[in-house]
Amino acid sequence: MSSKNWQADKRHWMHPWTHFDSFREEGSLMMTRAKGARVWDEQGKTYFDAVGGLWCTNIGMGREEMAETIAEQVREMAYANPFVDISNVPAAQLARKLSELAPGDINRVFYSCGGSTAVDTAFRLVHFYQNCRGRPQKKHILARKGGYHGSTYAAMSITGKSGDKIPEFDYIQDSIHHLSCPNPYRAPNGMDEQQFCDYLVEECKQKIRELGADNIAAFFAEPILGSGGVIVPPEGYNRRIWELCQENDILFVADEVVTAFGRVGHWFASKDLFGIQPDIITCAKGLTSGYQPLGATLFTDRIYEVISTGDADRYFASGYTYSGHPVACAAALKNIEIIERENLLQRVVEVGAYFEQRLQTLRDLPLVGDVRGKRFMMCVENVMEKSSKRLFPESTNIGKWISDRAEQNGLIVRPIVHLNVMSPPLTMSRDEVDLVVERLGAAIEQTQHDLRKAGLYTPTPQPMIA
Structure with missing residues (x-):
């Protein structure tokens, strides 16, 4: 159900990088408050913001x-x-x-x-x-x-x-x-x-x-x-x-x-x-x-x-x-x-190494071609075929498929065509790293299922091992 705020936003605010057709159809996800690395929408649903706003909420939000x-x-x-x-x-x-x-x-x-x-x-x-x-x-x-x-x-x-x-x-x-x-x-x-x-x-x-x-x-x-x-x-x-x-x-x-x-x-x-x-x-x-x-x-x-x-x-x-x-x-x-x-620079070095390590586990998923980045600046590149690194057509907007399903799981990651980007607050803990990786992995798996069901993805057969 749309609120007056959602309607006002849709009617009057032209956002940066507005994609007119989808915005006209769907509008925005309306956020109302934030604390640390978590944000709440108008319906009261909580999300872990793994994007850090837009690469920027380094110390976390809501600091008195x-x-x-x-x-x-x-x-x-x-x-x-x-x-x-x-x-x-x-x-x-x-x-x-x-x-x-x-x-x-x-x-x-x-x-x-x-x-x-x-x-x-x-x-x-x-x-x-x-x-x-x-x-x-x-x-x-x-x-x-x-x-x-x-x-x-x-x-x-x-x-x-x-x-x-x-x-x-x-x-x-x-x-x-x-x-x-x-x-x-x-x-x-x-x-x-x-x-x-x-x-x-x-x-x-x-x-x-x-x-x-x-x-x-x-x-x-x-x-x-x-x-x-x-x-x-x-x-x-x-x-x-x-x-x-x-x-x-x-x-x-x-x-x-x-x-x-x-x-x-x-x-x-x-x-x-x-x-x-x-x-x-x-x-x-x-x-x-x-x-x-x-x-x-x-x-x-x-x-x-x-x-x-x-x-x-x-x-x-x-x-x-x-x-x-x-x-x-x-x-x-x-x-x-x-x-x-709070010695956050050292925290990023230590927890960032764990973040890199845990995200690498997503490489086993069929849609994941590459996992790259440094510490609290990471990215997953999604591909149609691992061996050739062949991408999905841009019109598929695979990154958005994944980010939509991540949001359903209470996780915000940034979609950029075939990528999903993460730049969380520097305060992120190891437990929160696990949360991000688990929810993102689930979103990628759900996307694979949904793409197959829609006829947009057919897994490449893996060679048999004698």
């Missing part, structure tokens, strides 16, 4: 001290003009804290309202920097197929997910170039991981030669690809691509909107997990654990020195009304304090 911090800041000062030479205390304190946590000489912070605007800012900063240093021809951007960087104009243009590049929208096409997706499961011609890594690095070298290093401004990359399939690149790939950028005077922009603030057990994954020192890091999501909208573009003192000297009348003509919003920054400071106090 977060509510108190936000309320206290609202009472003290709900807003402050961030433009030119006016500031506020929480924004200044958070900038200092982020500089302490970020690797190397990344000591400068530019605030925005989320991940997309953080990436958009990085894009503009890159061009601003190259112009300021007298290299106006360095405008081209390298990125990767399968990479996701946001939904603003520049960020979506840098994004390499083909499913998000719909024909009704326009994109920057003349100066953004996408290299192959570094997905070992889909490596061509039976390459092993090392051969695949060599292939990808050589492809990047060829693209640099083709465009000319003097014309390339930056390389944008997620350390682990997120909504493009939770793809951990081949061993050594991130480091070797970063070294290529260093050798060719190309800025390396690490998009850590998902991976930062504990998702894989570190404040930032670039240096700690992959041994690379970015020039720019973009972050959001776990920065406030979703309690307030906030993004940040972090960059080096070296970049700041270039853009802040020279022309006496130069200024950075970009920013947002809500840059450095005092309430959002106060929430971020408290969020970071909680992560530190």
Whole structure:
């Protein structure tokens, strides 16, 4: 039975990534409250949210001290003009804290309202920097197929997910170039991981030669690809691509909107997990654990020195009304304090290893082709045929079949065509890991049964063992 709220939502709110036909038919799953990793719908049904909101509820929801911090800041000062030479205390304190946590000489912070605007800012900063240093021809951007960087104009243009590049929208096409997706499961011609890594690095070298290093401004990359399939690149790939950028005077922009603030057990994954020192890091999501909208573009003192000297009348003509919003920054400071106090990074390392191990048991299911990811950033890839890795037709939307049945079992996982993605709160326990794996496994088995019944799936006969 639909409620007035459900009807109002269906009638008036156009959601991000609305699929018009199915939304018109089914509407939304209306949530009313949340605590920790659990959410409740309007009928009072409880779900374990293994998606962590949208990669973001790192410390879990319903924290009283977060509510108190936000309320206290609202009472003290709900807003402050961030433009030119006016500031506020929480924004200044958070900038200092982020500089302490970020690797190397990344000591400068530019605030925005989320991940997309953080990436958009990085894009503009890159061009601003190259112009300021007298290299106006360095405008081209390298990125990767399968990479996701946001939904603003520049960020979506840098994004390499083909499913998000719909024909009704326009994109920057003349100066953004996408290299192959570094997905070992889909490596061509039976390459092993090392051969695949060599292939990808050589492809990047060829693209640099083709465009000319003097014309390339930056390389944008997620350390682990997120909504493009939770793809951990081949061993050594991130480091070797970063070294290529260093050798060719190309800025390396690490998009850590998902991976930062504990998702894989570190404040930032670039240096700690992959041994690379970015020039720019973009972050959001776990920065406030979703309690307030906030993004940040972090960059080096070296970049700041270039853009802040020279022309006496130069200024950075970009920013947002809500840059450095005092309430959002106060929430971020408290969020970071909680992560530190509760040692959640170490928890992710330990429980994340168990999560990886338990999810691997799903490989025995006929529909599961691959289980991949790192710690609290995991994905199951569903296939029609294991041996050939053949996918279901996109129209089947196998991931949605599975997520629908998971929801019936009180589990939320994210469907992305043939994938089911998980990014639970960093507070997830071993018992909750077991719950997620058991309910997801049951949903996959139920989907297999339902697909066969609908005539959409016929299991491939397994070879007999003599």
